[in-house]
Amino acid sequence: MRTMTSVDFILAGLGGQGILFMTKVLAYAAVDKGYKVMGAETHGMAQRGGSVVSHLRLGEVRSTLVRKGAGDVVLALEENEAYRNIPYLQAEGQLYANAAKSTFPREAVKSYLHKRGMVYRSVPASEIAVSLGAPMSANLALLGFFSAYQSHPVSYEELKTTVERISPEPFRAVNLKVLQSGYEQAAG
Amino acid sequence: MREEIFLGNGAVALGLLEGGCQVVTSYPGTPSSEILPEVVRLMKSQDLDTYVEWSTNEKVALDNAFAAAVSGKRAACCMKQVGLNVAADSLMSAAYMGTRGGFVIISCDDPGPHSSQTEQDTRFMARMAKVPVLDPSSPEEARAMAGLALELSEAFQIPFILRPAIRVCHARQNLEWGDLKGHGPKASFERDPGRWAATPRFRFLLHRELNHKLQEISLRFETLAPYNQHNLEPGKHYGVGIIAGGIPWSVVQDILSEEERRDVPVLKLGAPYPFPQGLVDTFMNACDRVLILEETDTLIEYLLRDQNRVLGRLSGDVPSEGELVPEVIYRVMDQVLKNHGLEGLRDSQDTTAGKLVEILELPIRKPTLCPGCPHRASFFAIRKARPKAIYTSDIGCYTLGLNLGAVDTCLDMGAGITMASGFYQSFHKDGVEQPIVATIGDSTFYHSGTAGLLNAVYNDARFILVVLDNQTTAMTGMQPTPGLGIRADGSRGNAVSLERVIAGCGVNFVEVIDPYDIQGMTALMKKAVQYVQRPDGGVAAIIARHPCVIAYKDQAVLQKKQVKVTEACVECNFCHERFECPALYKDEDLGRTAVNQALCVQCGVCMQICPKGAIVEA
Ligand code: SF4
Ligand code: SF4
Numbered sequence A: 001m002r003t004m005t006s007v008d009f010i011l012a013g014l015g016g017q018g019i020l021f022m023t024k025v026l027a028y029a030a031v032d033k034g035y036k037v038m039g040a041e042t043h044g045m046a047q048r049g050g051s052v053v054s055h056l057r058l059g060e061v062r063s064t065l066v067r068k069g070a071g072d073v074v075l076a077l078e079e080n081e082a083y084r085n086i087p088y089l090q091a092e093g094q095l096y097a098n099a100a101k102s103t104f105p106r107e108a109v110k111s112y113l114h115k116r117g118m119v120y121r122s123v124p125a126s127e128i129a130v131s132l133g134a135p136m137s138a139n140l141a142l143l144g145f146f147s148a149y150q151s152h153p154v155s156y157e158e159l160k161t162t163v164e165r166i167s168p169e170p171f172r173a174v175n176l177k178v179l180q181s182g183y184e185q186a187a188g
Numbered sequence B: 001m002r003e004e005i006f007l008g009n010g011a012v013a014l015g016l017l018e019g020g021c022q023v024v025t026s027y028p029g030t031p032s033s034e035i036l037p038e039v040v041r042l043m044k045s046q047d048l049d050t051y052v053e054w055s056t057n058e059k060v061a062l063d064n065a066f067a068a069a070v071s072g073k074r075a076a077c078c079m080k081q082v083g084l085n086v087a088a089d090s091l092m093s094a095a096y097m098g099t100r101g102g103f104v105i106i107s108c109d110d111p112g113p114h115s116s117q118t119e120q121d122t123r124f125m126a127r128m129a130k131v132p133v134l135d136p137s138s139p140e141e142a143r144a145m146a147g148l149a150l151e152l153s154e155a156f157q158i159p160f161i162l163r164p165a166i167r168v169c170h171a172r173q174n175l176e177w178g179d180l181k182g183h184g185p186k187a188s189f190e191r192d193p194g195r196w197a198a199t200p201r202f203r204f205l206l207h208r209e210l211n212h213k214l215q216e217i218s219l220r221f222e223t224l225a226p227y228n229q230h231n232l233e234p235g236k237h238y239g240v241g242i243i244a245g246g247i248p249w250s251v252v253q254d255i256l257s258e259e260e261r262r263d264v265p266v267l268k269l270g271a272p273y274p275f276p277q278g279l280v281d282t283f284m285n286a287c288d289r290v291l292i293l294e295e296t297d298t299l300i301e302y303l304l305r306d307q308n309r310v311l312g313r314l315s316g317d318v319p320s321e322g323e324l325v326p327e328v329i330y331r332v333m334d335q336v337l338k339n340h341g342l343e344g345l346r347d348s349q350d351t352t353a354g355k356l357v358e359i360l361e362l363p364i365r366k367p368t369l370c371p372g373c374p375h376r377a378s379f380f381a382i383r384k385a386r387p388k389a390i391y392t393s394d395i396g397c398y399t400l401g402l403n404l405g406a407v408d409t410c411l412d413m414g415a416g417i418t419m420a421s422g423f424y425q426s427f428h429k430d431g432v433e434q435p436i437v438a439t440i441g442d443s444t445f446y447h448s449g450t451a452g453l454l455n456a457v458y459n460d461a462r463f464i465l466v467v468l469d470n471q472t473t474a475m476t477g478m479q480p481t482p483g484l485g486i487r488a489d490g491s492r493g494n495a496v497s498l499e500r501v502i503a504g505c506g507v508n509f510v511e512v513i514d515p516y517d518i519q520g521m522t523a524l525m526k527k528a529v530q531y532v533q534r535p536d537g538g539v540a541a542i543i544a545r546h547p548c549v550i551a552y553k554d555q556a557v558l559q560k561k562q563v564k565v566t567e568a569c570v571e572c573n574f575c576h577e578r579f580e581c582p583a584l585y586k587d588e589d590l591g592r593t594a595v596n597q598a599l600c601v602q603c604g605v606c607m608q609i610c611p612k613g614a615i616v617e618a
Helices: A019-032 A079-084 A107-115 A125-131 A135-149 A156-166 A169-187 B008-018 B035-045 B058-070 B081-086 B088-097 B122-129 B139-156 B200-222 B246-258 B277-285 B299-303 B326-339 B352-360 B374-385 B397-404 B415-429 B442-448 B450-458 B498-504 B518-533 B574-578
Strands: A006-014 A037-040 A051-059 A071-076 A089-098 A119-123 B002-007 B023-026 B051-054 B075-080 B103-108 B160-162 B171-177 B228-230 B238-244 B266-269 B287-293 B390-392 B436-441 B464-469 B509-513 B540-545 B563-565 B584-587 B592-595 B615-617
Touching: A006 A019, A006 A079, A019 A037, A019 A051, A019 A135, A019 A156, A019 B002, A019 B171, A071 A079, A071 A135, A079 A089, A079 B352, A089 A135, A107 A119, A107 B352, A119 A135, A119 A169, A125 A135, A125 A169, A135 A156, A135 A169, A156 A169, B002 B008, B002 B139, B008 B035, B008 B103, B008 B139, B008 B171, B023 B035, B023 B058, B035 B051, B051 B058, B058 B075, B058 B081, B058 B088, B058 B103, B075 B081, B081 B088, B081 B103, B081 B122, B088 B122, B088 B200, B103 B122, B103 B139, B122 B160, B122 B299, B139 B160, B139 B171, B139 B200, B200 B277, B228 B277, B238 B246, B238 B277, B238 B326, B246 B266, B246 B287, B246 B326, B266 B277, B277 B287, B287 B326, B374 B397, B374 B436, B374 B464, B374 B518, B374 B540, B390 B415, B397 B436, B415 B436, B415 B450, B415 B464, B436 B442, B442 B450, B442 B464, B442 B498, B464 B498, B464 B518, B498 B509, B498 B540, B509 B518, B518 B540, B563 B592, B574 B584
Parallel strands: A006 A071, A071 A089, A089 A119, B023 B051, B023 B075, B075 B103, B103 B160, B238 B266, B238 B287, B390 B436, B436 B464, B464 B540, B509 B540
Antiparallel strands: A006 A051, A037 A051, A037 B171, B002 B171, B228 B266, B563 B615, B584 B592
């Protein structure tokens, strides 16, 4: 085990799914709590629908990238991107994916996750977002869902405050609704 | 003081403004593109009167900023690493001439590469030009180094290069910052032909002066803590030491502190050229072996005198291609420590995860043109009208025409045109009239299209040139082009008409069309073919003009058409292979193609392309 100096996130998905906004919400919520924030984003060619990965590190670190095998949490907005980023997780790391509960994760993956003591959870974030009339907001549904299980490093309430603050005015209300709906999915 | 999470490029912008930079020029290119917009954002928030411009290319950007520096102002120009190739001519000469006001060239590297045609190392350009270079290891350091570079440049009267790599440019870090002051000298110019217009005889003297400056600066770099600094304990000798700069230094620091290793000293070289020889010698003398971790190439390795004790790319200990991501550095360090009788790293790396992902055979998500992208329509029409052509293309979103079989070459900025004329002449020489269609974006055309086009017309090359005019620089994040006449700070400049520039290059066939009209575009292509083949013909230019659907969300699709796929679909795959709109997908349950309404922008173009007429208005 490595010494815990930071909480390391990988946020993954496809270009256009709002990975950068999801990172921003998490990062500002952490800054408001006094965390130091370091991270790395994907820009350029891959933003046209390719695989997008955003690294976010909270704590006393220097490198902007999470090392494979050392990450704490993967938040994936697409099922295949969730699998693709498993190598970032350390033993007992946590995998959250936007995917149907009944089919996630694939069998081959499941046994691996068990063997390494990893936690995995999925939520139909896209469906939630569509049902609330905000198809592009699956990112917030996933974030809300995640926060229902993990109040460290930031809690649901803290995320809510940040979403309220940094959402552009026309989307504020619906963003909050999607976040909450993701959160409630966990409870139910 | 306020706290904000800055993009690395924003931190660079902040450093420039804190350093009193009065003029900032740039040509966009990943990973450098956000520096200038961040300068604009910060200067507007503080009512500064900084002069900013999107220049037409990197050479133009460098020259303009250089003149500002010669006038005594602090100035900077920003570009990506391959952009510095375009500006190389200016850089080499500017090094000899020196500067009055602080002058910083910011050239952003792309180890990987993620969004570039090469992995070249700007530090080598600095070495070639004999210009000092700083290599930041975090956004915070990039900010500090931007200011330092301005200061040292002014003190030593020499241009400086700041080389942030992509993991600095596109990093995020929270920074505190306060009020920015607009200040600095008024522009002035003192004639000094021996310097500003030096002939070769004077150039010799300037070269001597430059060498002298470099000697002084290398002495300064010996003590440039915390950027050049080691943590040797006096009198102690070590088995292995590490020399690192930039992002690899940050990674090394994290690993050593995580593993609580105090037996491996580190020399940081954040200012690697001119080489701080004394500092490096001290470090080398205290270590049996030295591992070099630098991006992207082997600058420090080459500059070390005693190669026998050096472990790096030349000795095969460090990979020579690709990014030095943390897991790679971890592996290299672990191996080197073990190889030289030291304890390895303790966090054993799990390789089974990588194997798992391999077994899953996950689909590779290649980037693709957006739903409704006008380029897709253009490429479709081009292939339809000229199926056997060589498709020379260029750099931008439209390079993704690759997926549609409508892009065969992509060399560098402007080569869509120059390779078209080159191919034409080669085939023509053998008596073959090879069909050729060149594609180039509007911004790329303004950047470096005209010289090649003039040359093609002058030498009577024959090909069809399609300028994909989406009225923005899309790939790099929607910067304005000269065609719009909107400037970097949002103010109005003068729009430069693409039609007139092309005609001005001597092209007599210049037609404009909206590529959403695939039939119209195909017909126009055929007309162009005839013109190209006429004895008195020449280059035929078609401007395919339709705004980018991302940059102009509300204006790009004026007549929205909701589409659906009927039972007439026979699953021939034609639309997927030749058109590849991400909103069209194969619905396994229905057994045919369907429309993902969440992605569809209702451009209606796909209705024109289905051979079975199965895509119709809903
Ligand atoms: S950003 Fe614009 S130009 Fe680029 S692929 Fe998308 S629609 Fe096309
Ligand atoms: S209308 Fe057709 S081509 Fe246009 S975005 Fe929708 S599916 Fe794609």
